[in-house]
Amino acid sequence: TQLLEQSPQFLSIQEGENLTVYCNSSSVFSSLQWYRQEPGEGPVLLVTVVTGGEVKKLKRLTFQFGDARKDSSLHITAAQPGDTGLYLCAGIPGNQFYFGTGTSLTVIP
Amino acid sequence: KAGVTQTPRYLIKTRGQQVTLSCSPISGHRSVSWYQQTPGQGLQFLFEYFSETQRNKGNFPGRFSGRQFSNSRSEMNVSTLELGDSALYLCASSLNPARGVNEQYFGPGTRLTVT
Numbered sequence: 001t002q003l004l005e006q007s008p009q010f011l012s013i014q015e016g017e018n019l020t021v022y023c024n025s026s027s028v029f030s031s032l033q034w035y036r037q038e039p040g041e042g043p044v045l046l047v048t049v050v051t052g053g054e055v056k057k058l059k060r061l062t063f064q065f066g067d068a069r070k071d072s073s074l075h076i077t078a079a080q081p082g083d084t085g086l087y088l089c090a091g092i093p094g095n096q097f098y099f100g101t102g103t104s105l106t107v108i109p
Numbered sequence: 110k111a112g113v114t115q116t117p118r119y120l121i122k123t124r125g126q127q128v129t130l131s132c133s134p135i136s137g138h139r140s141v142s143w144y145q146q147t148p149g150q151g152l153q154f155l156f157e158y159f160s161e162t163q164r165n166k167g168n169f170p171g172r173f174s175g176r177q178f179s180n181s182r183s184e185m186n187v188s189t190l191e192l193g194d195s196a197l198y199l200c201a202s203s204l205n206p207a208r209g210v211n212e213q214y215f216g217p218g219t220r221l222t223v224t
Contacts, residue, residue: 002151033212035215040217040218041217041218042113042199042201042215042216042217042218043152043199043215044215045212045213045214048212088151088152090152092211096154096157096165096167097142097154097211097213098154099144099151099152099153099154100151101151102151102152
């Protein structure tokens with residue numbers, strides 16, 4: 001059983017469409033982070049959410065932290081081919097980082 | 110500021126051999142963490158070093174070990190390689206995880222293939 005479950009696992013959409021990726025857990029996190037990883041590279045930090053209910057925007061990406069700090073979502077508006085990659089959520093419930101199961105996004109031109 | 114560097118980028122070894130991977134963190138970062146990434150298990154935490162001391166350890170067998178030097182550079186070693194050790198090994202550095210939010214910066218990884 002994974003501590004952080006992401007859904008969907010795979011997503012293939014057309015350019016211009018909107019999408020939402022979910023990151024869920026039964027544990028409470030002091031903060032959650034979202035990363036994007038492209039093939040052959042390491043994950044790159046996109047955002048950190050700290051406060052329950054917090055919403056952060058990064059251009060076309062909107063991140064939300066659940067009120068109970070157990071879940072988070074990533075919404076992409078008008079997806080572009082450059083958004084293609086593996087999206088990972090991550091958090092520290094104790095002393096070490098746990099990463100989510102990942103969502104592989106493909107945006108078709 | 111230079112990012113996290115890992116060497117080598119690619120490595121092919123045979124079962125039973127041992128391997129050493131190297132990581133140079135961002136200048137000023139004192140924490141280095143190692144992760145194993147596989148298609149089946151995703152990203153899994155191996156261990157974290159801070160100021161030359163192993164501070165946290167994941168659930169991996171003792172064949173996996175690491176160390177950190179006084180300049181914060183880190184190495185990880187895998188002995189008696191098994192086919193299942195084939196993976197992307199990622200190193201991440203952070204400034205001071207004990208203070209506030211821990212933001213990690215990853216290197217490009219070392220792709221290890223065990224045949």
